[in-house]
Amino acid sequence: MRVRGRARAGAALAGAALLVTAALSGCDSAPAPPQSSKGPSPRASEKPAGNTSALGRPLEWRRCGAPEGGTAPGSAWRCATLDVPLDHAEPGGETIGIALIRRAATKRSERLGSMLFDFGGPGGSGVDILPRAASAYGRLNTRYDLVGFDPRGVAASSGVRCRGDEEQEKAYREVDMTPETPAEEAAFIADGRDFAAGCVRLSGRLLPHVGTTNAARDMDAIRRALGDEKLSYFGISYGTELGGTYAHLFPESVGRFVLDAVVDPTADTVGHARNQATGFQRALENYLKSRGEAPAAGTRRVAALLGRIDGHPLPTSSGRELNESLAVLGIVAPLYSRSSWPALTAALDEAGNRGRGDRLLRLADSYNNRDGQGHYGTQSHSQRAISCADAKARPTAAEARALLPGFRRLSPVFGPFLAWDTAGWCAGWPVEGEHDTPEASAQGAAPILVVGTTGDPATPYEGARRMADELGEGVGILLTNEGEGHGAYGRSRCVTSLVDAYFLRGKVPADGHVCS
Known part of the structure; x- marks a missing residue:
């Protein structure tokens, strides 16, 4: 993420x-x-x-x-x-x-x-x-x-191209972006390394x-x-x-x-993640206040919903499931513009009260540049290649794990994802960052x-x-x-x-x- x-x-x-x-x-x-x-x-x-x-x-x-x-x-x-x-x-x-x-x-x-x-x-x-x-x-x-x-x-x-649609779909479906067990953590880091290997195979000279x-x-x-x-x-x-x-x-x-x-x-890499945990939490609280909901209580409600989805992904009419990772992206997307806040309200209501993930999944797909036929754009491939060519830092899984308590305090909703992202994003990257x-x-x-x-x-x-x-x-x-x-x-x-x-x-x- x-x-x-x-x-x-x-x-x-x-x-x-x-x-x-x-x-x-x-x-x-x-x-x-x-x-x-x-x-x-x-x-x-x-x-x-x-x-x-x-x-x-x-x-x-x-x-x-x-x-x-x-x-x-x-x-x-x-x-x-x-x-x-x-x-x-x-x-x-x-x-x-x-x-x-x-x-x-x-x-x-x-x-x-x-x-x-x-x-x-x-x-x-x-x-x-x-x-x-x-x-x-x-x-x-x-x-x-x-x-x-x-x-x-x-x-x-x-x-830059790094992987095909099926590989991308499989990663979004199977990889937990906030790993909580050794097996989930290993799969998370392995996916980052696999992505990097695909970039080398398909776009290495660039x-x-x-x-x-x-x-x-x-x-x-x-x-x-x-x-x-x-x-x-x-x-x-x-x-x-x-x-x-x-x-x-x-x-x-x-x-x-x-x-x-x-x-x-x-x-730096960790500083950007910390900034965004602060920024998205601030935006979430402003959204909650606009609905007359106390920010602390609303944050606990959203975090609890994500916890339930982590254990039991929500069904959708497409047959795909909404897992926790996709749900977070579905919440992230409408926070970019106040005009999209009503869409977030409808999506959270559908997920929390009806146990369905269609709206959040559509928001996540839009964010991930996925069309209705399952084709993904390559913007995320270019994004990772440019980011990792720039940034020297390559935090380890242990270093990301150590960040978790502080990031959770910044944002119970977004903090864990952004803390783990510091380790997964450039895992196994073949090019040293510039600065x-x-x-x-x-x-x-x-x-x-x-x-x-x-x-x-x-x-x-x-x-x-x-x-x-x-x-x-x-x-x-x-x-x-x-x-x-x-x-x-x-x-x-x-x-x-x-x-x-x-x-x-x-x-x-x-x-x-x-x-x-």
Whole structure:
């Protein structure tokens, strides 16, 4: 169960992009002179979009990606593939293709340049998400070309694959993600190692090269290929970590940057799990209070339900059973957005009062990218590969077991799952992680708007404060959204208005501004 910054299209379509896990650089660029307090200067509106790849080959843009899905004559969307080095340390070696999608600014005479998006994950496909989410960014599209991409190791950019649908189904059905016996613990760790072995077998050559630092270098290649002097960027959830890494590596190339639903750059593997136990418990308590239920009593009720399901999985109309692991994911999913809280109420009522698991299972399937025919998406494969390429920590089962009492105190519902996740996620991973925590210092960069929501479950608000501090004085500009859910843009009128003014007019809000 990895829920750190994982991308999800539903939240993007609601205007706030996306869900759940975050992965956890060195600076090779000299800092630029300090920027004016009036904000970054826009790119020249007459500068055309570039069409040359980082390796000197032309980008070939073609019609694609109608918002309804698929390709349609007259679609405003164009797709291309950017060739970049598989290993940036060997620029003349093997290449990898980065899939791009673009919709041109609608007011060409007022065009500021391109705006690159990353909707989270790691593992979210920008090529897939952006056309379906674009209506939320209509004002920005008046003056910016909207550009999405699949980061390396994701979807159309040589997406990592690790196991098939049957193996995935078997794991969700048989592996207890909160093992309580030696046999369950052995099966849990063995499944992590089996997943890693599948990644090696199916995608081994990619695994050393899919980390966040390499994706940030690809972003700079995208900037150059698009013909922009500075990069304008909208990063959500894990996309904030990617944006912070880019700002550290290329501070002189930072244009107008917004980081929304911010991953804590100071947290290591255990710290992220602890943050999320806090964040999801906070969101659960806010949900319970909205229903007039005392948070402590409501938490005990939900934890007791999960305990019953652990011993006796619930039947569903599909013939599949709802076990405890899937039930937790079914509770996690609707906590990302307050608009989904009624679905959580219905699902908990069905499970607790009727002894049926249909609704929670549907929520878990949506979270796991499982369709009605039993096919799973590969986002979780990419997510694990990127996370484990980034994070050095490889906690053991004994270390996870030692975390349990403290995590249970943080959250009786989510704590055990997140404690065990620290050991299972990168078990047996063949590639050493790059760092304990990512570097986000970006002195000399233009002001970067850092947006944190007080009720965010997956990337708790405290991470936004720490990101703003890590970016540096005068660079990280904190904007607080007092509200619920993962991401603020499109959900809060105040935040949306301030972000639009920043992107369109270069108007930087006062550091510490609060939208209530």
